[in-house]
Amino acid sequence: MRPTEPVGIAAAGLWLPEGRSLASDAVAAGRLRERAAEDLGHESLPDADVTAPPDAAVHAAHLALDAAGEPAERLAVLAHAWMYHQGHDLWSPAHYVARRLGAPRALPVGVQQVCNGGAAALGFVTAWLATANSAEASRPRLGLVTTADRFAEPGFDRWASDYGVAYGDGGTAVVLRRPAAPGDALLLRSVATYADPELEEMHRGTDPFMPAARDLRERVDMRATKRAWLRVNGVEPFTTANERAIRTVMAEALADAGMTASDPRLSHVVLPRFGAKTLTESWLPVLAQCVDAQLLDFGRATGHLGAGDALAGLADLVRRGLPAPGHAALVFSAGAGFTWSCLLVESPRR
Structure with missing residues (x-):
């Protein structure tokens, strides 16, 4: 998707709790093997303890709205x-977040696309802002995208409910403005998404459909469903699909922005917040073949932020002043289903 005019990322916020869950504690408790902890590459992960997930989104939204200098009433x-x-x-x-922020005019919409939800929500808001009617066309329209997750026990073990990924708690928010304003932190040039529904069974396995959440198991166990899928299909179908998807969304995002992989303006690539081994084996080799840009792994201190990886990547770019004015970055996201997304953002020349 290529916006017909630049959409401004006015600001981006990332809220992380002060509490931390230690990998060493998970290993000592027998929940996580030491080798698995090494493969994940996280010493600790943010633990929100008692913070309700939507409140984490509200915290991040306040950070983003304050940085953008915009009141929630304008959303x-x-x-x-x-x-x-x-x-x-x-x-x-979504309605709770709007109410807590004091955004009575905003249309609240919930987006449930698992780990790719943040990128999907950003694409939705970008498209929605493009539908401004004539009465509103004379002033910029504002949209807000938020994500939040808290991977609380006993229903979820952030260290051991999945293979190759550990989960951190937090909230993210991005303020979008159309048309873009001179002070916007970044410009959103394109959003590319690719889905492969043939892989949905990886998170279903051979489990029967249940009448209520966790009716079959007391804890979310993505390892069990993936093992069931791998016994039948092996690893090759997913490996092939993942590489194809990464290349597809990257090529589409670049083409929609009028760029190529060798464009000197492309300076950075933000990786999804997966475990170190997963990135090393499944992402870095593909990207290294395609681009010369610097690969950024912001996930060592946070782990996978559920639906929030893409938005957190934008927040980290803004906080670090990246990319340089006139340069661009790709931000990747992927999630169960499976769906992959790639955002192309540019730092405006001041």
């Missing part, structure tokens, strides 16, 4: 994405 649309339980059944966390 026209708010999309909230998540991976894991938000605290209530049959309830809309």
Whole structure:
């Protein structure tokens, strides 16, 4: 998707709790093998303890709105994405975030695309902002994208519920402005997404459909469903699909922005926040063949932030002043289903 005019990323916020969950504690408790801890490459992960997930989104949203210098009352649309339980059944966390922020005019929308939810929500808000009617066309429209997840025990073990990925708690937020304003931190040039529904069974396995959450097991166990899928299919179908998807979304994002992989303006690539071994084996070799840009791994201190990897990547770019004015960066995201996304952002010349 290529916006018809530049969409400004006015600001991006990342909220992480002060609490930490230690890998060494998980190993000592027998929840995590020492070799697996080494493969993950995280000494600790953010642990929100008692913070409700949507409140983490509210915290991040306040950071982003304050940095953008915009009041919540001006928001026209708010999309909230998540991976894991938000605290209530049959309830809309997006409406809660809008209410807590004081955004009565915003349309609250929930986006449930698992780990790729943040990127999907950003694409939705970008497209929604492009539908401004004539009465509103004379002033910029504002949209907010938030994510939040808290991977709380006993239903979820952040260290051992999955292979190759460990999960950190936190909230993210991005303020989008159309048209872009001179002071915006970044410009969103394109959003590319690719899906392969043939892989949905990796997170279903041979389990029967259940009438309620965790009716079959007391804890979310993605390892069990993946083992069941791998016994039938082996690793090759996913390896092939993952490489194809990475190349596809990267090529589409670059083409929509009028760039190529060798464009000297492309200076950085932000990786998803997966375990070190997963990145080394499944992502770095593919990207190293395609681009000369610097590969950035911001996930060692956070782990995988559920739906928030892409938005957290934007927040980290802004905080570090990257890329340099006139240069661009790719931000990757991927999640169960499977779906992959790639955002291309540019730092405006001041």
